Amino acid sequence: MISKFNYVAPNNLRSALKFLSDKKTNSKILAGGTDIIPGFHIESKRFIDTELLIDIKKIPGLNEIKEKKDYVEIGACVTFSQITESDIIKQYFPLLAKAAETVGSVQIRNRATVVGNFVNNAPCADSVPPLLVYNAKIEIQSLTKKRQIDLQKFLIKPYTTALKKNEIVTKIIIPKPDPDLKGDFYKLGRRRAVAISRISLAVLMKKKNDLIDEIRIASGAVTPIGTRLYDLERFAKGKQANSETYKELAIQMGRLVLEITGLRWSSEYKLPVLQQTFYQLLERINSDEN
Amino acid sequence: MKTKNTSMIKLKFILNGKEIELETLPNKRLIDLLRNDLNLTGTKEGCSIGECGACTVIMNGKAVNSCLVLAGEINGSEIITIEGISNDGELHPLQENFLKYGAVQCGFCIPGMILSAYALLKKFPNPDEEQIKEAIAGNLCRCTGYKQIIEAIKNTKIS
Ligand code: FES
Ligand code: FES
Numbered sequence: 092m093i094s095k096f097n098y099v100a101p102n103n104l105r106s107a108l109k110f111l112s113d114k115k116t117n118s119k120i121l122a123g124g125t126d127i128i129p130g131f132h133i134e135s136k137r138f139i140d141t142e143l144l145i146d147i148k149k150i151p152g153l154n155e156i157k158e159k160k161d162y163v164e165i166g167a168c169v170t171f172s173q174i175t176e177s178d179i180i181k182q183y184f185p186l187l188a189k190a191a192e193t194v195g196s197v198q199i200r201n202r203a204t205v206v207g208n209f210v211n212n213a214p215c216a217d218s219v220p221p222l223l224v225y226n227a228k229i230e231i232q233s234l235t236k237k238r239q240i241d242l243q244k245f246l247i248k249p250y251t252t253a254l255k256k257n258e259i260v261t262k263i264i265i266p267k268p269d270p271d272l273k274g275d276f277y278k279l280g281r282r283r284a285v286a287i288s289r290i291s292l293a294v295l296m297k298k299k300n301d302l303i304d305e306i307r308i309a310s311g312a313v314t315p316i317g318t319r320l321y322d323l324e325r326f327a328k329g330k331q332a333n334s335e336t337y338k339e340l341a342i343q344m345g346r347l348v349l350e351i352t353g354l355r356w357s358s359e360y361k362l363p364v365l366q367q368t369f370y371q372l373l374e375r376i377n378s379d380e381n
Numbered sequence: 382m383k384t385k386n387t388s389m390i391k392l393k394f395i396l397n398g399k400e401i402e403l404e405t406l407p408n409k410r411l412i413d414l415l416r417n418d419l420n421l422t423g424t425k426e427g428c429s430i431g432e433c434g435a436c437t438v439i440m441n442g443k444a445v446n447s448c449l450v451l452a453g454e455i456n457g458s459e460i461i462t463i464e465g466i467s468n469d470g471e472l473h474p475l476q477e478n479f480l481k482y483g484a485v486q487c488g489f490c491i492p493g494m495i496l497s498a499y500a501l502l503k504k505f506p507n508p509d510e511e512q513i514k515e516a517i518a519g520n521l522c523r524c525t526g527y528k529q530i531i532e533a534i535k536n537t538k539i540s
Contacts, residue, residue, distance in 0.1 A: 093408050093410065094408065095387045095406075095408050096387065096407060096408055097387050097388060097407050098390055098407035098408075098451060098453040100453060100454075100456065121451070121454075124449055124450065124451060124454065125431055125446075125449050128410060128448070128449050128450070128451060129429065129430035129431055129448070129449065131408075132429050132430060132448070133430065144407075144451070144453075146451075146453060146454060148454070172443070195431070195519065196434065196518050196519020196520075197444055197497065197500075197515065197516055197518070197519055198431070198434060198437055198444050198445050198446045198449075198497070198519045199431055199446070199449075199519060201440075201443040201444060201445050202445055202446075202449060202450070
């Protein structure tokens with residue numbers, strides 16, 4: 092048996108927020124539960140003091156993917172299985188669909204949510220690099236306020252986000268990208284299924300007259316949190332879209348990641364793999380485009 | 382750690398075709414409820430953290446790890462366990478084929494394996510090998526080497 096707590100499943104957001112803002116009770120939101128429930132089991136410090144779990148899956152609307160004119164909304168309870176099966180996601184955000192397929196196993200994907208994947212801000216959250224290159228925003232609600240924030244700004248440092256105790260992330264909002272942006276997602280885990288990622292990368296690129304007109308690069312797992320590599324993007328912009336440039340970018344990428352993470356025991360193994368993977372990713376996107 | 386008072390929760394759900402109503406503690410997981418309260422010990426607990434799939438059951442038509450679901454979360458849902466797929470003591474075609482193809486050794490992973498396959502066949506009645514591998518990727522077997530399991534699933538037709 093796992094440690095004691097109370098459980099409520101309110102059927103509207105307001106009542107969930109009321110539970111959450113009760114200062115006397117140490118409460119936590121429960122969505123997919125694939126992180127929290129085993130967390131209780133192993134008596135993780137992150138969860139052990141929880142007195143109340145607020146299950147938000149009974150709140151109408153939170154489990155929907157909605158297409159609007161210029162953007163798509165993903166509700167807080169949308170699972171990875173829903174993402175992999177959604178035609179809207181496959182059409183506009185193929186990198187996100189691909190990342191979702193690599194998460195856990197069928198059983199995990201049937202429960203785990205995309206929002207839950209990043210509200211804990213674990214470095215290995217696979218959905219983060221794709222969401223970052225698509226410029227995802229999230230909507231956050233408390234009893235008194237509703238706010239939107241860029242996902243990149245929301246993620247502060249490992250296991251720390253901009254979410255306040257009385258707030259719930261209700262949805263992800265992703266603008267439909269320029270159709271000329273082509274890209275790919277890559278994940279390296281220790282084995283194919285149920286693997287925690289070691290390296291993940293998402294890249295979107297647009298070429299114009301053989302030059303890199305726009306490029307968006309995000310990494311996960313190799314950096315302490317999922318992050319856009321804006322310096323590298325600026326460095327790449329306007330350069331010739333050819334192997335020469337891609338090699339140069341891969342070298343720069345290695346330097347940058349080393350700068351961010353410092354030298355670790357694993358650097359010697361990870362960096363060459365990272366550079367090679369990134370190079371291949373760029374070549375692949377390049378040839379897809381032609 | 383402070384001692385916390387917990388209040389019982391009321392649940393109503395369908396288990397293997399039968400409507401069930403009961404009261405239980407909120408900190409029970411679905412696997413605890415099945416094995417301890419309802420005496421359905423066909424569902425196995427291996428890793429307890431979502432990695433082995435031994436505890437797989439079907440919830441609203443989907444394969445889930447019952448060690449990753451809280452009792453409260455099943456309120457209003459439909460659950461099928463390994464006990465629920467045979468018909469009056471008659472084995473399910475998947476179970477027949479697991480025997481026929483020698484897909485069972487110690488048997489610990491098998492209830493979960495069968496239910497993952499069951500969910501797959503409900504969705505894709507004629508899965509290819511890739512789909513089968515994907516469907517059971519979250520079910521670890523330390524005995525068989527998977528080959529016979531894949532064969533057994535591939536050769537099962539359900540209506
Ligand atoms: S016991 Fe649930 S996945 Fe291993
Ligand atoms: S038969 Fe023993 S673990 Fe699968």
